[in-house]
Each structure stands twice: as C-alpha cells, then as structure tokens.
Amino acid sequence: MASVIRIRQLCKQYGAGEQQVKALRGVDLDIQQGEFVAVMGPSGSGKSTFMNLIGCLDSPSSGQIILQGEDVSQLSANALATVRNNYLGFVFQQFNLLARTSALENVMLPLLYSMLPDEQHKHRALTCLEQVGLAQRLWHMPSQLSGGQQQRVAIARALVNEPALLLADEPTGALDTQTGLEIMQIFQALNRQGKTLVLVTHEPDIAAFASRILMFRDGQLVSDQQQTPEDASDALLAFKQGAAS
Amino acid sequence: MTNRKLLMGAWNNLSVNLMRSILTMLGIIIGVASVIIMLALGNGAKRQVDEQIRNLGGNVFVVFGGSFNSAGVRGQAGSLQRLTDADADAIEHNISAVVAAAPELRSNVQVISGNLNWATNVIGSDNRLLVAQNWTLSDGREFSAAELGRGAKVALIGETLRRELFGAGEAIGQTIRVNKLPVTVIGVLGAKGQSARGDDQDDVLIMPLDTVRKKISGINRANPKAIRSITVKVATQQDMPWVEEEMTRLLSQRLKSAGNDIPFRIRNLSEIVETRMQAMQVFNSLLAGVAAVSLLVGGIGIMNIMLVSVTERTREIGLRMAVGAKPGDILRQFLVESVLLCGVGGAIGIVIAALTCLVLAQGFAMAAVLQWQVAILSLGFSAVIGIFFGYYPARQAAGLQPIDALRYE
Structure with a gap:
C-alpha cells in the first residue's frame, strides 16, 4: 500500500542557545493509506509538535516530511497553505467553528481557498454534512448546536476538501463520554471507507479505537504498535446500557 | 477566493x-x-x-474727480469737478488696452409713470457705459448717435425700475417723467442682481449725458463740460497695472493741479471684490x-x-x-x-x-x-x-x- 506520509529524521527545536528546547529528536515513521493512528504521550512529549509538523502548520528544523510523494519540509508559507488545503483536514478539541456563521458556511470555508469551482461548493458541503448526520442542521449557528453537533460540523469541514490525511487533535477532549464515543464512531466509519486518520489523545480508551498506536516521550517515538481496534458502536451500546441500568 | x-x-x-x-x-x-x-x-x-x-464687468477702473484743498481745508472726493467728456475720450483714444471709457453724471431724481412713482439715480452717459459696465438689453435698443448728439429725451431703464413703474405692462415707447421732464423709454436693461456690496444694481436709469447735464442736474458754470466720473473698461487683467499708470500720467497732464488739489482719483473696482x-x-x-x-x-x-x-x-x-x-x-x-x-x-x-x-x-x-x-x-x-x-x-x-x-x- 502507498504511504500517505513518510517521515525521516524529523527534528524540531525552539529557541536558541541556553534556552533551546528540543521538542522532537529524530523521528522516523511511515503512515500507510487507510490506517487509523492514535498518537499518545504525556504533555511535553512532542506529540503536539509532531501533529503541527505533519499538519504542515509548522516547518521542521531538520529532517523530511513527504506527504503524498511531495517533500513539504521546507516549503514557503504560501505553498504550505496550498498543501493544507489540498491534502489535509483538521479537527480540533475546541471545534474552532466560525461564530455567527451557519453550519453549511462553516463546512464550505476550506473550499473558499481552493481551486474548486464555486458551483460545486454547496453540493460538496451538503454531502459531507450528510456523512456526519447533520443534513437537517444546515442553517444552524454554532451557538444553536450541542458540542457533539459542533464537532460533527467540524469533521464535515475537515472532509470537504477530500483530504488524503485527516488530523484530529483531542477531538473528544471537550465532550462527555457518550458524545465522545459517537464522534469515535464517525471516525471509525470514515476509516472503514478508506480515510487515513491520525488522532492525538491522552485517553487510552479513545486510543483503543485506532488500529495503530504511536507513543511519544521526550521528543522521541518510543513505541509503535499495531492493534485490533475496538468497535466504537459496541462501546457506545455498552455505555448506553450501563447508563440505563 | x-x-x-x-x-x-x-x-x-x-x-x-x-x-x-x-x-x-x-x-x-x-x-x-x-x-x-x-x-x-x-x-x-x-x-x-x-x-x-462678471456683473461689474471685470477689469474696470473708475476715475473720480479729486478733492479741493483750499488753505488746508480739504473737500470730499469728487468735490473738484474738473473731469470732462474730453478726458474720457482721451483715455479711450490714447490707451490701446482700454475697451471703453464712459463719462458719467449722476443725479437723484423722482420718476413718475401714470399714478406710480419711484426715487432713483439717473446716470447721464452714452452707449460706452453699457460696454464698460457689462449691461445687456433685454428689450428695446441702445441710444442712437442722433439722440446722444442733441440730448434727446430718451432713457434706458433697469429691471427694478421697469417692475416698479410698469409691472407686467409694456415699457418700451412709454413716457415717464424724470423730475418734471417727460422722457421716452427706448430700452430695458437685462437684470444683474445684487452688487458685491448688496446694492440693487437694477435700480438704474440711464439717459444721454447732455440730456442729464442740461435738463436735470444743471450746468456747472465753472466747467460746463464737467462729469462726475469715468468708467474705464480694460481688455485683460494683465493690462490693468500699466493702464492705471498710463491713465495717471495722461490725466495729470490734462488736469494741471492747482496748489495742493488732488485733481482725480482712480479706483479699481474688481480689486475690492477680489x-x-x-x-x-x-x-x-x-x-x-x-x-x-x-x-x-x-x-x-x-x-x-x-x-x-x-x-x-x-x-x-x-x-x-x-x-x-x-x-x-x-x-x-x-x-x-x-x-x-x-x-x-x-x-x-x-x-x-x-x-x-x-x-x-x-x-x-x-x-x-x-x-x-x-x-x-x-x-x-x-x-x-x-x-x-x-x-x-x-x-x-x-x-x-x-x-x-x-x-x-
């Protein structure tokens, strides 16, 4: 299978001289198409830096990131923006929806910066909102939606440009357990359709739904394990029964 | 985007x-x-x-008679009536940039038409005044040479006068009485509105110089050809300074001053407005x-x-x-x-x-x-x-x- 992303000797340091902090110290990694990767590690382990780098939000100090065959390690700010727009979708802990902007318009936002003809924007956005089960909430403002619904709008937004890689940073961190499980259910469904996902979490329960777990510590990748994922639908069912009894 | x-x-x-x-x-x-x-x-x-x-007729000088100075007693401007028709002609003929130099006499009169009357100023002059003061005719005609020559009893009236005396009626050909003199209206002047100082410029009555001199204001025995002022129209703004110098030289020559008299004064009207x-x-x-x-x-x-x-x-x-x-x-x-x-x-x-x-x-x-x-x-x-x-x-x-x-x- 093709590698969506290949990482070689990835290093990132902040500051200079005495104050220099080495956030990442040489990481090698390949992520194949169709994988569901969970990134774990204590705070300060470098997992956020790692996500920022593979999300092309930041440039590495040294080393290579090859995304869909393209070396993105030393691109300009403009070129990185284009890469993010073409290949990447982001889901954040705090949803980061635009306030006072409808769900539909929020989902269409990435297309605003794409080359896709205007006529197709709405259709694309509608398809993605259907995929996350929000076809009935197109014109709701974020403030009129629950946390889970907001996160689903955010997932639809991440899908709208048909990214090669979906990045989620603690997507369940701001949600209660049941809603978190519902979100994981969506992620697993997307993964089964062939989407490649990378998810940062510090909760082992959430990481259990992934097919591969990366463990970071002190800026290094300390373990890389394949696993049989738990099924989020089952977990949700079990949780509901537990809550009912 | x-x-x-x-x-x-x-x-x-x-x-x-x-x-x-x-x-x-x-x-x-x-x-x-x-x-x-x-x-x-x-x-x-x-x-x-x-x-x-524009109403004033830009680039205009007015030459007034000077004031006498008799043993230190100084008279008002114009108190010395030594300007004459000939001075106006001399200015017009000798200074190339002068378009028109119109002699003027003025007198306060009561004008009567039918049962209406109106007090105004009569100006005795000729057609050159129309050029110098930028008057147009809205009706009728200018003075003819014959009328000017013999001092005919004809008049051009301003818009205000026409309105006050004739209202909606026809003015041309009507006879009005200026003080006691019966005069025929031959033309109506186009309206100009207020002057820079707020005077009504249309409250005006123009008659031939000789008519005013002989029949209304009366002849100055010391200087029968005396006039009050000369309105001088200059071709362009640029000509104003040298025309003023030239006029001063010319008039000084013509009006030899006696003692400390100031024989004439020149005023630049557009300067005030400017x-x-x-x-x-x-x-x-x-x-x-x-x-x-x-x-x-x-x-x-x-x-x-x-x-x-x-x-x-x-x-x-x-x-x-x-x-x-x-x-x-x-x-x-x-x-x-x-x-x-x-x-x-x-x-x-x-x-x-x-x-x-x-x-x-x-x-x-x-x-x-x-x-x-x-x-x-x-x-x-x-x-x-x-x-x-x-x-x-x-x-x-x-x-x-x-x-x-x-x-x-």
Missing part, C-alpha cells in the same frame, strides 16, 4: 458587529461630509464672487483643513478598530490558515473590511453632505455648490484611507503563525 465572496465575507463580518462598525464609520462620515461641505461652500462663494465680477474673494478662500481652505484633520482622525479610528478586530479574531485567522488560507488571503480579507468600512462611511458622508448643502441653499440661502467630482474624489480618498490605515492591522493578521493563532486564547 473570488472578489465577490471576499466582499460578502467582509460585509458579514461588519454587519455582525453592526454598532461597532457604525461608530467606527462615524469618523469617516463626519470627515468626508465636512470636507465636501467646506469645499461646496468655498465653491459657492467663489461662484458668487465670479458672478459679481480681495474679498481672497479672504474667503483663505477662510475656506482653513475650514477644509480642519475637516481634513477630522478625516485623518477618522482613519486612525479605523486602524484602531481593525487592530482590535485582528486580536479578537486571532483564532479565526489561525483556523482559516489551517484550512488553506494563504497570508495574502488574510491580508486581503482585512484590507477589504477596512476599505468597505471607509467606502460605506464615505458614501454616507457624501449623502449627508449633499443633504446639508441642499438645506443650506434652500433654508439659509447660502451658496453651496456640490460638485460630483468632489464627491467621487472624496469617495476615492476614503477608500485610500481604508487601505492606508487598514494595511498595518491586515499585515499583523497575515503575519501570524498558524499554530500560534490557533492556540491563542
């Missing part, structure tokens, strides 16, 4: 914070409105003065300057609010960057917002200025001439202010790092 979407996005962002947008625009609205109003008032005043100069205009222009540019400062302050207000907006929306900027907005996209977004703020503010300012000009013109009879060029210019100027004062905040926004912006609390 298409321009239409950029504009719509900016419009949405501004309408979300409607109150703030309006307050921000207020500076621009007031600035633009006051600049336009000041310019319109200046323009109106200039037009008024231009009209006065001085007034200059003062008005200084005043107006001062006001326009103050207005421009308020526009500047408005622009700084825009910058302030745009900076606040960038700070407030840092996370939004981060998100937009994360989903693919280039720094240039962010720059343009904020720039379009500030230009839109200024543009809308400018447009409102223009409307307010237009209404104010209308009220000033209608309600207070002030001359406010609004030029559409000025309106377009100030709209363009406010857009430039938007770019100028919006650029710095927009640069701040575009220069943000996506990860810092996303993490901003």
Whole structure:
C-alpha cells in the first residue's frame, strides 16, 4: 500500500542557545493509506509538535516530511497553505467553528481557498454534512448546536476538501463520554471507507479505537504498535446500557 | 477566493458587529461630509464672487474727480469737478488696452409713470457705459448717435425700475417723467442682481449725458463740460497695472493741479471684490483643513478598530490558515473590511453632505455648490484611507503563525 506520509529524521527545536528546547529528536515513521493512528504521550512529549509538523502548520528544523510523494519540509508559507488545503483536514478539541456563521458556511470555508469551482461548493458541503448526520442542521449557528453537533460540523469541514490525511487533535477532549464515543464512531466509519486518520489523545480508551498506536516521550517515538481496534458502536451500546441500568 | 465572496465575507463580518462598525464609520462620515461641505461652500462663494465680477464687468477702473484743498481745508472726493467728456475720450483714444471709457453724471431724481412713482439715480452717459459696465438689453435698443448728439429725451431703464413703474405692462415707447421732464423709454436693461456690496444694481436709469447735464442736474458754470466720473473698461487683467499708470500720467497732464488739489482719483473696482474673494478662500481652505484633520482622525479610528478586530479574531485567522488560507488571503480579507468600512462611511458622508448643502441653499440661502467630482474624489480618498490605515492591522493578521493563532486564547 502507498504511504500517505513518510517521515525521516524529523527534528524540531525552539529557541536558541541556553534556552533551546528540543521538542522532537529524530523521528522516523511511515503512515500507510487507510490506517487509523492514535498518537499518545504525556504533555511535553512532542506529540503536539509532531501533529503541527505533519499538519504542515509548522516547518521542521531538520529532517523530511513527504506527504503524498511531495517533500513539504521546507516549503514557503504560501505553498504550505496550498498543501493544507489540498491534502489535509483538521479537527480540533475546541471545534474552532466560525461564530455567527451557519453550519453549511462553516463546512464550505476550506473550499473558499481552493481551486474548486464555486458551483460545486454547496453540493460538496451538503454531502459531507450528510456523512456526519447533520443534513437537517444546515442553517444552524454554532451557538444553536450541542458540542457533539459542533464537532460533527467540524469533521464535515475537515472532509470537504477530500483530504488524503485527516488530523484530529483531542477531538473528544471537550465532550462527555457518550458524545465522545459517537464522534469515535464517525471516525471509525470514515476509516472503514478508506480515510487515513491520525488522532492525538491522552485517553487510552479513545486510543483503543485506532488500529495503530504511536507513543511519544521526550521528543522521541518510543513505541509503535499495531492493534485490533475496538468497535466504537459496541462501546457506545455498552455505555448506553450501563447508563440505563 | 473570488472578489465577490471576499466582499460578502467582509460585509458579514461588519454587519455582525453592526454598532461597532457604525461608530467606527462615524469618523469617516463626519470627515468626508465636512470636507465636501467646506469645499461646496468655498465653491459657492467663489461662484458668487465670479458672478459679481462678471456683473461689474471685470477689469474696470473708475476715475473720480479729486478733492479741493483750499488753505488746508480739504473737500470730499469728487468735490473738484474738473473731469470732462474730453478726458474720457482721451483715455479711450490714447490707451490701446482700454475697451471703453464712459463719462458719467449722476443725479437723484423722482420718476413718475401714470399714478406710480419711484426715487432713483439717473446716470447721464452714452452707449460706452453699457460696454464698460457689462449691461445687456433685454428689450428695446441702445441710444442712437442722433439722440446722444442733441440730448434727446430718451432713457434706458433697469429691471427694478421697469417692475416698479410698469409691472407686467409694456415699457418700451412709454413716457415717464424724470423730475418734471417727460422722457421716452427706448430700452430695458437685462437684470444683474445684487452688487458685491448688496446694492440693487437694477435700480438704474440711464439717459444721454447732455440730456442729464442740461435738463436735470444743471450746468456747472465753472466747467460746463464737467462729469462726475469715468468708467474705464480694460481688455485683460494683465493690462490693468500699466493702464492705471498710463491713465495717471495722461490725466495729470490734462488736469494741471492747482496748489495742493488732488485733481482725480482712480479706483479699481474688481480689486475690492477680489480681495474679498481672497479672504474667503483663505477662510475656506482653513475650514477644509480642519475637516481634513477630522478625516485623518477618522482613519486612525479605523486602524484602531481593525487592530482590535485582528486580536479578537486571532483564532479565526489561525483556523482559516489551517484550512488553506494563504497570508495574502488574510491580508486581503482585512484590507477589504477596512476599505468597505471607509467606502460605506464615505458614501454616507457624501449623502449627508449633499443633504446639508441642499438645506443650506434652500433654508439659509447660502451658496453651496456640490460638485460630483468632489464627491467621487472624496469617495476615492476614503477608500485610500481604508487601505492606508487598514494595511498595518491586515499585515499583523497575515503575519501570524498558524499554530500560534490557533492556540491563542
């Protein structure tokens, strides 16, 4: 299978001289198409830096990131923006929806910066909102939606440009357990359709739904394990029964 | 990103914070409105003065008789009646740039027509006065050479006189009595309106010089050919200085002064009006300057609010960057917002200025001439202010790092 992303000797340091902090110290990694990767590690382990780098939000100090065959390690700010727009979708802990902007318009936002003809924007956005089960909430403002619904709008937004890689940073961190499980259910469904996902979490329960777990510590990748994922639908069912009894 | 979407996005962002947008625009609205109003008032005043100069018949000198000085007792201007018809002819013939030099005699008279009467000034002169004072005829004809030669009992009357004596009736051919002299009206002068000093210029009666001299004012025995003044029309503004010098030389020669008498005085009428205009222009540019400062302050207000907006929306900027907005996209977004703020503010300012000009013109009879060029210019100027004062905040926004912006609390 093709590698969506290949990482070689990835290093990132902040500051200079005495104050220099080495956030990442040489990481090698390949992520194949169709994988569901969970990134774990204590705070300060470098997992956020790692996500920022593979999300092309930041440039590495040294080393290579090859995304869909393209070396993105030393691109300009403009070129990185284009890469993010073409290949990447982001889901954040705090949803980061635009306030006072409808769900539909929020989902269409990435297309605003794409080359896709205007006529197709709405259709694309509608398809993605259907995929996350929000076809009935197109014109709701974020403030009129629950946390889970907001996160689903955010997932639809991440899908709208048909990214090669979906990045989620603690997507369940701001949600209660049941809603978190519902979100994981969506992620697993997307993964089964062939989407490649990378998810940062510090909760082992959430990481259990992934097919591969990366463990970071002190800026290094300390373990890389394949696993049989738990099924989020089952977990949700079990949780509901537990809550009912 | 298409321009239409950029504009719509900016419009949405501004309408979300409607109150703030309006307050921000207020500076621009007031600035633009006051600049336009000041310019319109200046323009109106200039037009008024231009009209006065035109009515006056621009480039005009008036030569008055001097004053006597007898053993230290000095008489009033014109008390020395030594100017004559011949002096007027001499000026006209000897100085090439003089278009017309009209001799004048004046006298207060009571004019009667039927059961109506009116007190006015009769001017004794000839057709040269019409040239020198820029009169047109709205009806009838000028004096004929014969009428002037024999001192015929004919008259040209101003619009005010025509209205007071004849109302809606026909004036030409009618006989009026000037004091006790019956006179035939042969022409009506076109209306000129008020003079620079507010006098009614149309309250005028012109008769042949000899008629006035012999039948109305009476002959000055010491100087039978005496006249009160000469109105001299010069071809161009540039000729005025040397014509004045030449006239002074010529008249000094012709009117040898006895003792300390000042035989004549020359007054430049357009100078009075021009001085007034200059003062008005200084005043107006001062006001326009103050207005421009308020526009500047408005622009700084825009910058302030745009900076606040960038700070407030840092996370939004981060998100937009994360989903693919280039720094240039962010720059343009904020720039379009500030230009839109200024543009809308400018447009409102223009409307307010237009209404104010209308009220000033209608309600207070002030001359406010609004030029559409000025309106377009100030709209363009406010857009430039938007770019100028919006650029710095927009640069701040575009220069943000996506990860810092996303993490901003």
